[in-house]
Amino acid sequence: MEEEREISDMEQSQPDSATVENGVMLVVNHSHIRPPFSVVLATVLYCAEFVCALVLCRKYHDTGDTIWMSFTIVFVLVPAVLIQLTLTFIHRDLGRDRPLVLFLHLLLLGPLIRCFEALVVYFKAGRKEEPYVTISRKISLKKGQGIPTEWEIGHSERKLAAHRNAFKRTAVIQAFLGSTPQLTLQLYATIQEKYVFSNRLILMIITLISITYGALVCSVLAIQIRYDDYKVRLRPAAYFCMIVWRGLEIATRVTALVLFSTALTYYVIPVGLGNLLFFFFLPWGEFWAKKGSLPENIEKNFSKLGTTVVLCMFTLLYACINIFCWSAVQLDLTHRELIEKKQRWDRLATYYCGRFVENFLLITLWYFYKSDFYEYVCAPLLVVQLLICYSLAVLFMLLFYQFCHPCRRLFRYNVHDCLHCVCCRKGKERDRRRRGELPPSYSTAATMVLVPEEQLELQDTQNSQQPPDITSQLGERETAIIDDTTDAA
Template sequence: MKFPGSVLVSVVLFVAETVTAVYISSTYSSAGDRTWHSLTLLFCLLPCVLVQLSLIFIHRDLSKDRPLVLLLHLLQLGPLVRCIEVFYIYCNAGKVEEPYVSITRKRQLPKGGCTDEVEKEVGQAERKLFTHRSAFSRASVIQAFLGSAPQLTLQLYISVLQRNVSVSMRIFMCISLLSIVYGAMRCNILAIKIKYDDYDISVRPAAYLCIFLWRSFEIATRVVVLVLFSSVLQIWTLPVVLANFFVFFFYPWILFWRSKSPFPENIEKALSRVGTTIVLCFLTFLYAGINIFCWSAVQLQLNDSDLINKSQNWYRMAVYYMVRFIENAALLLLWYMYRTDVYMYVCAPLLVLQLLIVYCMAVLFMLVFYQFFHPCKKLFSSSISQGLLSCFKFLCYLCIPSKAPNKGDKFGAKLSNSSDISEHMKAVDSQNGNTHSDVSAKA
């Protein structure tokens, strides 16, 4: 039985970020900055409430007689209680013989062209731990992109305006960045486990390191770009963010309406049609929030029973990163054109170049992960290298013009055309001469 390290990391990040957010908001309140105080508390309390609701929903606590657990969730202590419950189950596992054991069948990754199916006994304790890990993974994603990401953007924006970064602010921003990166890593792991649910998957430490570097560079660059742009063009910040949000929010619904599939009814049996609609809207809301800051690694498909597109679509990923790179470059260009005296001591061209290079490094680590360290790379129909090679050939085909004819070819063509014309004129003259001779003979 695996040690529940992911649960411990999720709870530590959750508690650390909540405590530091409350402290930072109290400093804003004492300094008289009511706006920053209110926004900091909002981005702290909103994800806390959503995390409690997600834990209650996944564990189906509303249908169980557990009033104490529900009360602790109302007091925002749900993750702590769940963590204690997880370690209690883990420590007592194996001490008492379980009355019920289920058997699961998993396929191993192909070795030498063949796949073997392995049977494994799963007891109640291990099944409960799996449910807890799944719940905390989804809670970490909610905490990361509905709380930590806007919180980090806000605090960095305040630091730029005040031209001062205190020690507590630095700690707070580091914790928020770690929370976002961890949530993005959980997105990658969840995507792999959902797409390849039939296989026994183990992620190597090198893959975790590669994902960590990829997500760190990508998210840090995106947050800095948004902060720089919003610091000089405050009026246009909201339209840019809303445009990104609405594109990703309505995209799964547009695909669902175009497929003309029936409304999904099998998300949760206890949910009504209204409840199912609310859950789907929340999923697309979270999906849009993730894609504003980074690639989600999970593509929503509302007409599927699992709500996830399990095919590996390299085209969407390539389009996303190309469009995001162009958008970041455009926002940086606008910042460079309209920058104020706040950035007097900043080398603007060097900063722009550094941010673009860091984003390219994020894309590089992403390619390295999918090419070498993806746990299911043997199941890919096509690899990243083949996709890049085909794209390179296509770009070369578009960029290289068709071969123009040489001067000798043109001269030869002219000569052939002139010779054809002279022969045609001789034929016409001979026909005219014949007609004249025929006329004179008749006369």
């Protein structure tokens, strides 16, 4: 079994103490528990968008705009109901005696009670807990090798981690099943009515923040899922690149769709439906091509029909994300974790090239078929600005993968390889393998150590002849373990 390794772009903090007892290394941590900021932020965005949408519906009702009011209600209720189901499913409340919690979920107030529970756990545990063993890795000796078999963490941290993971999923659902269509609708209504009032503007700002946060959570979750064998931490520069990258990408995409819909209203339906169906059936097409079988670890009590329904909902969310921005993950319905862990640079390049061409065509068609309302707007300048903004989004994405991605040293190729010819790249890699050198690092500090396979085989031979030394195997790595990083988003 592969040993746990840590990748960090930040300066690593050492635990307070570490002892070895009966073949088990105990890492004692006296540090503060991480506050559940992600839980609070997701709850605030959910409540703010819900309340602003209801106030806006009241405004539409007073002005007689029945169509805008109906769509606004739909784009509020659908993600709210899905969020309640997601929280209930993750926390498994249906099999527990919690009538108050279930009643609040029926009132669409589930995120509030969950956030309250997370805050109670945090404050009850105290900002500084009593000394206890936060991480305990048991070592079983097998063929002269120490094999880590189990993690034991504090009860409070385990509860907070469960809440963080649940709210990260709900943030993605809220962003791409509710906020993105809501922002598109309100921007379209604003252009059609040629007037912006405060309630609508506030709702549009909140939805844009929610979408950007959801896309940021997608990127962080993709890194954590793809590199789950490592402890991953991101620098502030990485967050800055991702926020600018995602914000510009989503804002440009939504603007292009809205402008196109104002000029060719009915033609936007096949464009959006074509995108949705393509990304929805793409994972299923690959699944049928591989002739794979459905994973059985989603839920033990699920039948094949239940598993198929859950996978369809998961694929629908994946398709909705890819309509507006890059999802950062590729679905593999044959894998038990449903995520393809290989970094697919070809798909990344294909997606952004295709999306750039599509946005360019949508904006060009809008330019030729725009209404008289845009006579007071410099249309060529607006087209150039949108294309530049999307190009800047791609640029910040490249900067993130080249310099700020915490696991970039694990990439076989990176962005800079595109500047070299294939022959030179192969020649350098062949020489590097002969010398046993590591791939080039773009970090200012060393993040991890990779050992060639020949040295590992030699070490295994030596371990089989000598008694195992647990401290030499784990001392430096185990004491470098830091607090749980599930609050990264």
